[in-house]
Amino acid sequence: MAMKLFLRPHSIPLITLPPKLLFPKNPKPLTISLFCFNTQAQTQIHYGPSLHKGTKPSSQSQNPQQQQEEQSDLMFDEQSFTRVFDLTALRVPAKDCFALESRLRGHLLNWPRIRNVARVPNDDVDPSLLPLLGSTIQQEDLVSLERRIHGKAEGDGDVLSPVLYRDKLAREFNARGFIKFRNLAKISRPKRKKKNVKEEERSEGNKGIGKSEIALVEVVEEEEGEGDLKGLLGDEFKGTRRKWSGPTRLLLLDERYAARKAEELPEAIKVVLKEDTGQSTRSTFELVRCKLTLFYDYWQMDEILEALLPKGIIVPSAFETVGHIAHLNLREEHLPYKNLIAKVVLDKNKPKIQTVVNKIDAIHNDYRTMQLEVLAGNHSLVTTVVENGMRFHVDLATVYWNSRLATERQRLLNGFTYRDVVCDVFSGVGPIAISAAKIVKRVYANDLNPIAVEYLERNCVFNKLEKKIKVFNMDGRRFIQAIFSSDKANSITQVVMNLPNDAAEYLDAFRGIYTDRPKNEDFTFPMIHVYGFSKAQDPEFDFHERLRIALSEVEVNVEMRRVRLVAPGKWMLCASFVLPESVAFADTTRLDM
Ligand SMILES: C[S@@+](CC[C@H](N)C(=O)[O-])C[C@H]1O[C@@H](n2cnc3c(N)ncnc32)[C@H](O)[C@@H]1O
Structure with missing residues (x-):
């Protein structure tokens, strides 16, 4: 069956979602057509990350055919959801970044799931080298240091300073002068996960820094903004590129400042920059241009679906x-x-x-x-559900389960005490019966579906409650009659009947259940909780009428609750009432005649 999927102008711009990338070469059973992105939609775009904003990375549009082949077994191309955003960031010494983050919070990017403080490769320096970095450090030292930080080989032309040379020897030889085998410990010791991840990151020259599964921050170019900063900070400002050679972090600035020059930045940022140069006339803060790339994994479910589904369709x-x-x-x-x-x-x-x-x-x-x-x-479709601290095995293909009833089940359970004996007529795999067994004295659980009963038994054992639950596999009406004609009848205090379509009609099974017993016995009349649906204008009245007819009673004192709206105009209700004595002792023989 071939169907057409249309994306209308509100969706993703044509340049950002080429149809070829969205669907495989042979687009069966689904084909997709895209319309051009209109500028009106662009003007309506709000602040913050959006699939309608940013650009697509240029590498993606280079070889769409190859990408299409790679994606041929997918329904759409995840890479078509990659968006690149141009930003300006403030590069600051790592030690200052958190103080500055709280100070400049209102001027930072503040996008969901993106940290305002970003890391990029090589923004850290080996801690052992930190003492070597200071205000007195000379430019030549920094060159050598950077040479080491960036992993250039020895003998690349520069002579190491005596300090660096000593440091180098200390790293290569142990106290006795033997060469260190750095990998020996790794080989002989089993891996400790967390530490190793960090070690690997460090040893790979901070490769992973700045990249997560959802986003990547990259510095595009250093801001050639000395002119800007000079204008801002005065002639005495003598900035140079990468003024701070210790560990640095990027503070991502508000997206609105992306294209602004230093003098156009808000006063709060200018003040920070000025303060920084205050004593030394040399700023350690730098403005840098950077790219923030957001991947498919960044976007929320509704954002992706809204982009993929035609306009007018509810996501x-x-x-x-x-x-x-x-x-x-x-x-x-x-x-x-x-x-x-x-x-x-x-x-x-x-x-x-x-x-x-x-x-x-x-x-x-x-x-x-x-x-x-x-x-x-x-x-x-076999799964395990956790509810009320209990675990239930369920096979959705063969048994009933509805997670939306969890609150209602909890409400019901809250009314049970350790003195109760519960009878669950339509128990399914046991969410009420098993949870009740944890509270009450004893539970009798029944279901007509043999597979549900199998799961019920399994769940009893699984929750270590099999000794408190007796399981039955019979029709609900027969079960009520059987259990109330047995010696267990007098102990039962609660009856649960959760089969909303029909449970009310099973109430006639209670008529005459005690008729054969002498009236002077000490009887317990159980509390019955019966569920039902009603589409009537007055659902409570309607359901009450059904109960009354089933019990053949003129008056039943019922506490009625609306559980939830299952469909427009259709309520699920729960009626709770004590079994009337007149029903329990009803003369059924006279009724049958
Ligand atoms: C709405 S489910 C409720 C299950 C459980 N109480 C729960 O909350 O998940 C109704 C259950 O009644 C069972 N059932 C249907 N007709 C029945 C009958 N005549 N006698 C006994 N059980 C029946 C179904 O197999 C189903 O498991």
Whole structure:
């Protein structure tokens, strides 16, 4: 089936999202067409990072065909979401950067997930060399030092100063004069993760600094701004490039200052620069031009989807999570883009999410299981959910689970005490029954679905509560009749009936459950919690009527709660009431006649 995906003008500009990069050469089953980016959209762009701003790195547009081949098995090209932003930064000594960061906060970049203090390669100096750096250090020393810092080989022309020569010897020989084998310790000792990462970074000449998976900061050029600074700081300013040879950091300035000259910067920054030159007439702070590159991993799920989906389509932003599974409920209009949406959901929620599924059909079957289609990630629908501190194994393909009911289940559990005996008529894999077992004296849990019962038993053991729970696999009506005609009947204090479509109609099973017993016995009438849906104008009244009819009672004293709106105009309700004595002792034989 071939479908067309259109991106309208509001989306990504043509220059930034070439269609060739978005989709494979043979664009089946999906093709994509792009429209030009209009300037009106550009003027509406807000402050802060945006896919509509910045430029695409030039290397990307060099060989689109090759990239297309590399990306042929993907639905879209992640690199097309790379954006480069020109910025100005203040290079400052590392020791001053945090004080300056809080002082200049209002003038810094302040973009989400981007640190205002940035690091770039070679911004650090070996700590052992630090004492050598000082205000008295001569320019020639710095040349030699930089030569060492930047890893040039010995004998490259410059003679080392006596201090550096001694330092070099100290590094190469140990106290006894034997040469040090720097790698020996590494070979003989098992790796310690954290330390080694740092060591590697250092030994690779700070290669990794400035780059994360989401962003990269690079210095483009040193600001040839001595003229600027002279103008700003007076004629006596005698700045030179890289005035500070100790460790430095970049303070990324507000994006609005990117193209400004030094004298156009706000007063707060000028003051800092002036103060710095105050005593020494020599600034250690420098203005540098830099590039901030934001990668696909930087952008949020809704930003990526908004760029990919046609205008007018609501960007799906919410999904239900069941263990490692993200459960989408896509609308009709999303279906042509379902794989695309699923890939973004997966990418943006890894590693917690490993599988993305969509509900194909409304729940119709007795076991309330969902018809699911796996759209991305691994195909396993067996997962583990943690709720109320308990762990539940669930197979979404064969049993019912709804994470949205967690709060309601918790509310119900809060009403139970250690004196209670609970009877869960429609228990599923046991989220109520097992959590209740932790609180109450005893639990009787039942479900019609044999696979749900299997998981229920497994979950009892998994949570070490198997001794407090007795499991049944029968129809709910038969279960109620069986358990209340047994010797357990009198101990049961709470009954839970969570099958909102039909549970109310099972209430007739309570009629006459104590008829065979002498009335002078000491009876406990259990509290029944029954769930139901209602689309009526007055859902409470409507549900109450259903209960009354099922119990064949004129009056039932019910406490009614709205649980949640499951669809527009459709409420899920919970009715709690003590089983009326008249129902428990009802003469069913007379009714049958
Ligand atoms: C809405 S689920 C509730 C499960 C569980 N209480 C929960 O909160 O996850 C309803 C459960 O009732 C079970 N069920 C459906 N019809 C049933 C019947 N006639 N008798 C017993 N259980 C039934 C289904 O298999 C399903 O597990």
